[in-house]
Amino acid sequence: MSENIIGYLDNDNNIIDTQSAEETAGLTPIEYDNSEKALEIIRHSTAHLMAQAITELYPNSQFFVGPVVDEGFYYDFRVDQKIGEEDLKTIEKKMKDLIKKKYKIEKYEISKDEAIKKFANDDLKQAVMRRIEDNTLSIYKQGEFEDLCRGPHVPALRFLNNFKLTRVAGAYLGGDEKAEMLTRIYGIAFADKESLKAHLDMLEEAKKRDHRKIGTEMELFMFNEEAGAGLPFWMPKGAKLRVKLEEILHKAHRVRGYQPVRGPEILKSDMWRTSGHYACYGENMYLTEIDEQEYGIKPMNCIGHIQIFKQTQKSYRDLPLRFYEYGVVHRHEKSGVLHGLLRVREFTQDDAHIFCTPEQIASEVIEVVEFVDSVMQLFGFNYTMEVATKPEKAIGEDAVWELATQGLKDALEENNLPYTIDEGGGAFYGPKIDVKITDALGRKWQCGTIQVDFNLPQRFEVEYVAEDNTRKQPVMLHRAILGSFERFIAILTEHFAGEFPFFIAPTQVIFVPIAENHVDYANELKKTLMLEGIDAEVYDKNDSLNKRIRTAEKQRVPYVAIIGDEEVANKSVAIRNRRSREQYNLTQDEFMVELTQELQKGKI
Template sequence: MEMVKITLKDGSVREVNKGTTIFEVAKDISGRLAKEAIVGEVNGKTVDLSYVINEDIELNILKFDSDEGEHSFRHTSSHILAQAVLRLFPGTKLAIGPAIDNGFYYDFDSEHTFVEEDLPKIEAEMKKIVKENLVLERFELPRNEAIEYMKKRNEDYKVELINDLPEDEIISFYKQGEFTDLCAGTHLPTTKPVKAIKLLTLAGAYWRGDSSKKMLQRIYGTSFPKASLLEAYLVRLEEAKKRDHRKLGKELKLFTLMEEGPGFPFFLPNGMIVKNLLLDYWREVHTKAGYQEVETPLILNRKLWETSGHWMHYKENMYSLKIDDEDYAIKPMNCPGGMLVYNTEMRSYKDFPLRLGEIGRVHRHELSGALHGLMRVRAFTQDDAHIFMLPEQIKDEIKNVTKLIDEIYSTFGFKYHVELSTKPEKSMGSQEEWDFAEKSLQTALEELDLDFVINEGDGAFYGPKIDFHLEDCIGRTWQCGTIQLDMQLPQRFDLNYIGKDGEKHKPIVIHRVAYGSIERFFGILVEHFAGKFPLWLAPVQVEILPVADRHNDHAYELKKKLSEYGIRVEVDDRSEKVGYKIREAQLHKYPYMLVIGDKEANGEEVAVRSRDKGELGSKNISEFAKELVEEIKSKKFDL
């Protein structure tokens, strides 16, 4: 029997018989691995466990805790959902059913109108399918046969999908029991591992996202290999609902969204306090790190955007207008203006690194269906910076930026992971320039000893980038900070500096943001802290609660004293019971409440109540104020 070599992820090498499947390799390694394995990765490509090994390969066996494993697990779950719907509602036509972040969905064309009461019935049928332990079998058909196969099953949407595939594309299907679906894969070997299922919501969805086409019915769900994982996820989901920044933004009077400006948020006084504090902190950190702040115009002419490449590569996302019969655009990015600022004078190598920061307002045309609170808007503020440097300064500057971003995220208690995004399909510049830029970023990350993953093809059109994905206190991730290395715009804008040799050279540019979008970061913070901002960020830091009207004068004297320390104070002088006022203050999530009765009105002490710790007892007003000042200065937080 001919043997082949398998190199595993840990570097060990095994010899197996030619024709062995990946599942058999997993079983040979350990019974536990065979039980938990979902898919394999052969020479970097994800494949089913039924994949037959006929040559020497590099093999990684993936479980649910990998992105590819989770995706394939959920993809199989969507097939189980479709099979259950067809069993319960015969005649339903299938559209598409992909895996998505944290779950899956399937779109159906059915004469039956799905309602919430249907979900438990469909779930129960899905669980029957899981117990049946149906094998998922992949098979392929020539294009014409594939079309006829789907026509016989009355699957019009699948026929349309096949017709849109390239002529030479292999048409693959997956079969489980009586159910077959057009699918590229990959999948679980059987339905059995899908131990925990929950169908979550119903929604309408146009076929292929086109509003001129038929509205289909979409069922969303999630699934896990263990019931405990599902239970934990559902708890997080409930917690996320409580923390929804749109709900809290309204309750705490931070911002509002109006039909007069969809995607253009209105910040209210409380929200502006928080936003300005974020910007003040940004300026503090960047001044310390040697950045100079600039401001560039909101509207610039078409010639600039043609020079930058945005008119060609990004026009569909830009708002354009005419001024004096000339084409202009509202800036979607601050970068081109930053290049013009650089060119206001001749630079020397001695000026480098030159760090220019801008808190700039940008506008991007997002589809109305994609808008979501502050997380996806059409107008937002970017904390951009452009660092102009020599080639030999690249690594150090990337390290400096990474450390600065780490400092900012640590201030808010965020963990994060890093991704290195490489050359996209639409790009500018030579392969040699891209190789150099990608290597520079990778080397800097390696020297910082930062773990990172490669995100193939997701770079900006002018250069590769490092993305920072924040993890909030309930485990969700958000992409915020980014570092982009650019050797294209300096050429397109003819940026130069005088080198040591007295000749002109092109600088290297780093584009980078820390918050990313201030608005989006604001929304993330609201959810991260569940509206309970740390003292330094809280719009109202102390609420004074007079017990009776006769205590109001003292309350306002107290407000004046605390305000002199720079503390933001409000007085609730309504003629309500103090218990009611305390409950209201708790709902508004004020960090501290001071209750003023006869005793406090006639002395130098106040009864202090903490939002997070409850009653703190009586404190001398001056000492209490100094404690608050120290807490504000330290930017202390408690999640």
């Protein structure tokens, strides 16, 4: 066996580590490199190396789970003293010392009953085993350290030289907010030093672009823990940005044949029982009682749109019928996962539902994909698509799910659109296409979604009159382009580092009059711009000119215009273009033409 092989892939693309692959014929070798499968093995093995180091430094530690995640790996554990960010270097040093001991990683198997006895004094191991249905369990051992694990792992510690522990956090045992808080340490690992350095450089840049930091500096939004966690407040500048984004999408929806609607934000729980939300999503809903009847605050907008569709009789000639709503929804996210605007308890979806015939599914899906493409191009995002299939917790018959899933695949394949599969990642009522965008730092984000649903129309007895005068059930396509305004604005903020495109910038122009006698002309220009839908401000406070210019530029405003004697006399402006890093003079009319052209770039 080659020294650089760290595992194998079977015919189903499952990873098998070198110790489990007794017969390698027909298996595909996994080389030690930065491929997705290789990194999964490397990072999972590094998590165990970290656990071994923690065990030696903190002998009474007990470990729960240590999976690979999108951002690298982590391990949850109990320790009898506080571990902070300052301790990570000590743990890293111990990990490097362990690598020098050249331990091999060995695997052995025991029965579940034997494992229960072996770890009888470790309640965290007992909790792990309660989650495992298999009667035979595998244990991985390196030196004196061993832990329950399915694997896979590299053959030896010598493959684990390029890692970095990134942060310490708290994590509830099993994700249960009522359970014990464990310590969690995150880390990252690669096959070579260069990739590790590039990733750490990206993390540093990400810190500078953090939307929470920029949002505070630019006064876009705020949170108030006294008012409630995960509930964003939009400040004037953030609200202006958001309104511009909403207006761009509003026009784009209308020209594509969508009709605006709005449903209530609270409905009787019986509606949510009929839809399946109560059974499949109830733990994420906020419930209350009115007139001795239970109501649920909506976590999704679909039921409201169904009721609007049903209000009048529809014919096949009315289909496809496209409803859209900027729908405010509430979901009970656990406090530990709340993260700025990226994970909140109240948010607004750019939601739409398309009622169509089965024959119209493919064309409607492609129309939505083209809509997605136009929005992604507007902001310079690359994106990929993923077909998510039936989850464990779902409603509807398998045959219906297979029909809906194949409909999505056919629509993409017939138009030569590449996609990957996310097994079990669908919504509880139907399969979906998830849109994953890549930002300026190469990070992937889940945003838009297109979902095919036969189940809700059936449950709510939604019908239309077909061409042969029979009553038939329409298909319901759930769709969002951005996902939510909150999440998309967070991504935009980090993608552009707050340097928003002119057409959505909260403040687009700041006028800085040099002296008092220049203020009237600056205010005249501001009024002219505001009438054209361009947000402008005048900085005429009693500060030095340089300080006012610096203050304006800190707001990441696209244009700063200086107004002095020459500008007043000639009806012109002295421009500092933050985007092009240029300074130049324009007449008032020329300036308006330039700004109008910039606004036009925001059309889709």
